[in-house]
Amino acid sequence: MTDTIVAHELVKTYGDVRALDSLSLSVPEGTVLGLLGPNGAGKTTALRVLTTLLRPDSGSAAVAGIDVLADPDRAREVIGVSGQNAAVDEYLTGFENLDMIGRLYHLGRSKSRDRAHALLEQFQLSEAADRPAKTWSGGMRRRLDLAGALVAEPPVLFLDEPTTGLDPRSRTDLWEVIGGLVQRGTTLLLTTQYLEEAERLADDIMVIDRGTAIAQGTADELKAKVGGERLEIIARDEDDVATIVSTVSNLGSDKPDVGGRRICLPVVTGPTALMEALRRLDDKGIELNDVGLRRPTLDDVFLSLTGHAAEESEPTPTEAVT
Amino acid sequence: MTLAMTASDGWTVARRNIFRMARNPEVVIWSTIQPIMFIVLFVYVFDSIPTPGISYEEYVMAGIFAQTVMFNSALTGVGLAEDIQKGIIDRFRALPMARSAVLIGRTTSDLVNGLAQLAVMVVVGLAVGWRTSSSPLEVLAGLGLILLIAYVFSWISAAVGLSVKSVEVANSAGFVWMFPVTFVSNVFVDINQLTPAVRNIAIWNPMSAFVAAIRELFGNTSEEIPQPDVWPLQNPVLASFLWLALILAIFVPLSVRQYKKASSR
Ligand SMILES: Nc1ncnc2c1ncn2[C@@H]1O[C@H](COP(=O)(O)OP(=O)(O)O)[C@@H](O)[C@H]1O
Numbered sequence: 016m017t018d019t020i021v022a023h024e025l026v027k028t029y030g031d032v033r034a035l036d037s038l039s040l041s042v043p044e045g046t047v048l049g050l051l052g053p054n055g056a057g058k059t060t061a062l063r064v065l066t067t068l069l070r071p072d073s074g075s076a077a078v079a080g081i082d083v084l085a086d087p088d089r090a091r092e093v094i095g096v097s098g099q100n101a102a103v104d105e106y107l108t109g110f111e112n113l114d115m116i117g118r119l120y121h122l123g124r125s126k127s128r129d130r131a132h133a134l135l136e137q138f139q140l141s142e143a144a145d146r147p148a149k150t151w152s153g154g155m156r157r158r159l160d161l162a163g164a165l166v167a168e169p170p171v172l173f174l175d176e177p178t179t180g181l182d183p184r185s186r187t188d189l190w191e192v193i194g195g196l197v198q199r200g201t202t203l204l205l206t207t208q209y210l211e212e213a214e215r216l217a218d219d220i221m222v223i224d225r226g227t228a229i230a231q232g233t234a235d236e237l238k239a240k241v242g243g244e245r246l247e248i249i250a251r252d253e254d255d256v257a258t259i260v261s262t263v264s265n266l267g268s269d270k271p272d273v274g275g276r277r278i279c280l281p282v283v284t285g286p287t288a289l290m291e292a293l294r295r296l297d298d299k300g301i302e303l304n305d306v307g308l309r310r311p312t313l314d315d316v317f318l319s320l321t322g323h324a325a326e327e328s329e330p331t332p333t334e335a336v337t
Numbered sequence: 338m339t340l341a342m343t344a345s346d347g348w349t350v351a352r353r354n355i356f357r358m359a360r361n362p363e364v365v366i367w368s369t370i371q372p373i374m375f376i377v378l379f380v381y382v383f384d385s386i387p388t389p390g391i392s393y394e395e396y397v398m399a400g401i402f403a404q405t406v407m408f409n410s411a412l413t414g415v416g417l418a419e420d421i422q423k424g425i426i427d428r429f430r431a432l433p434m435a436r437s438a439v440l441i442g443r444t445t446s447d448l449v450n451g452l453a454q455l456a457v458m459v460v461v462g463l464a465v466g467w468r469t470s471s472s473p474l475e476v477l478a479g480l481g482l483i484l485l486i487a488y489v490f491s492w493i494s495a496a497v498g499l500s501v502k503s504v505e506v507a508n509s510a511g512f513v514w515m516f517p518v519t520f521v522s523n524v525f526v527d528i529n530q531l532t533p534a535v536r537n538i539a540i541w542n543p544m545s546a547f548v549a550a551i552r553e554l555f556g557n558t559s560e561e562i563p564q565p566d567v568w569p570l571q572n573p574v575l576a577s578f579l580w581l582a583l584i585l586a587i588f589v590p591l592s593v594r595q596y597k598k599a600s601s602r
């Protein structure tokens with residue numbers, strides 16, 4: 016198997032900020048790499064270099080065997096890009112947006128038209144196809160933007176935070192679509208702030224922070240590193256916290272994280288640990304305010320990998336806006 | 338990238354801009370109201386400005402034509418700055434299209450706006466008493482020159498719009514330089530009546546050559562307003578073409594260079 020997307024020791028600085036600090040990555044043909052990192056980690060900068068939009072200070076990059084820096088014109092012919100913000104022309108209709116992109120890929124008039132219609136159909140946008148994109152919802156624009164990246168059926172695809180800002184429903188819809196593309200053999204580099212999204216779509220995940228990779232592996236491997244689910248217990252009485260910690264600690268795969276009345280314990284098999292914890296605490300007659308299981312978030316991954324929390328807080332999946 | 342491809346990509350982009358104009362006609366409407374305002378104000382408020390041997394209406398119209406298309410060219414830069422901000426330029430830049438096509442498309446489609454303005458100005462001008470006194474062919478050449486000036490100024494505006502960081506800045510930076518260019522010239526007054534220091538600059542101002550050329554082609558000149566004895570104003574049509582070629586030679590490559598570096602942040 017050959018690597019379709021390769022970046023080698025990319026460096027890009029903006030004043031004092033090292034947006035890319037010797038970042039290397041490779042994506043084998045037909046696979047998906049999820050670039051996972053908080054705001055400001057350098058995800059967009061990396062994508063901009065790989066998609067010919069930005070020249071790095073040093074390092075090299077290639078897509079489908081084409082040197083991106085030496086031969087950007089040829090590289091553009093094999094890539095499809097959907098940037099962090101939907102680059103949709105709001106005064107054009109959905110059809111006109113895609114038709115224009117087809118023409119600019121030099122598909123010819125009739126092929127451009129056919130592709131536009133086919134994509135609108137595929138993305139369930141046919142009904143709105145002849146309305147200016149200004150009147151569309153955020154989720155629809157995002158899908159249109161993604162469709163724009165697929166007009167020329169490029170073998171290499173770059174998606175920058177494709178679902179950030181979408182409501183949960185639009186997000187799952189978009190995941191379906193992206194999942195479908197991947198099945199057809201497209202090589203995809205995807206950035207995201209959500210572990211769940213990377214897990215769902217990517218074969219391999221690279222966690223980046225301050226422009227460098229801090230971990231790489233499959234979702235399972237990463238989760239093994241950071242522990243699986245979190246058992247979260249909120250004590251009713253602050254005085255009980257120490258007792259709770261000593262009671263449940265040995266159920267965890269790692270040390271518990273305690274803050275105020277909140278105890279957060281990484282566990283391997285969630286339901287078993289939850290039931291056992293409840294049984295033990297009940298035996299001791301300890302009262303709780305709340306108890307539950309949750310999946311590890313990017314924050315947890317960060318905390319375990321770097322020992323420090325992600326610098327900027329990023330919107331969580333549930334705080335979606337449309 | 339072949340020339341045919343560049344032309345076809347340019348046309349695709351121009352077509353997109355024309356669709357936008359059609360959906361957002363306020364821009365075109367207001368940009369034609371503005372010259373009406375100018376014509377009416379200048380003709381009625383500054384009627385007492387001395388222009389020996391010719392009515393002020395006939396004298397000033399050439400200036401208003403040139404001034405209007407120049408100010409309107411600022412829209413080119415504003416439009417490009419907006420496209421950068423919205424990420425549209427990023428999208429174009431990641432497509433295998435000609436590097437200059439976005440700029441060719443934008444400057445060309447903005448001519449549609451210029452054409453609408455010119456038509457309105459001609460009608461309003463005729464209504465307030467402006468007349469040409471040259472051959473129909475010369476009149477046509479004059480109208481063509483005005484459109485050419487509009488086109489060439491669009492490239493200056495493109496370079497500005499692609500170099501600034503926001504639409505707001507494009508909006509003001511796109512205009513500031515136009516004021517001295519318009520006022521230190523023969524646009525509104527007989528150049529001979531300017532104070533000597535100002536006049537010495539004005540006679541070399543390309544805008545003076547453009548306006549003198551338009552006056553000559555429309556036959557809006559007066560025996561009693563002699564052209565200063567400098568080559569560009571003695572040969573205004575030729576001088577205008579040389580100036581326009583020079584501006585293109587500088588600003589086309591400059592704009593393309595800025596386009597290649599443009600980024601949505
Ligand atoms: N054009 C720019 N000028 C100055 N700083 C920039 C620019 N682009 C990115 N940066 C900085 O580089 C770092 C990485 O940014 P970015 O790649 O956008 O991160 P991400 O996409 O992971 O949120 C950030 O600190 C950001 O502020």
Ligand SMILES: [Mg+2]
Pocket residue numbers: 055058059060099175176
């Ligand atoms: Mg980003």
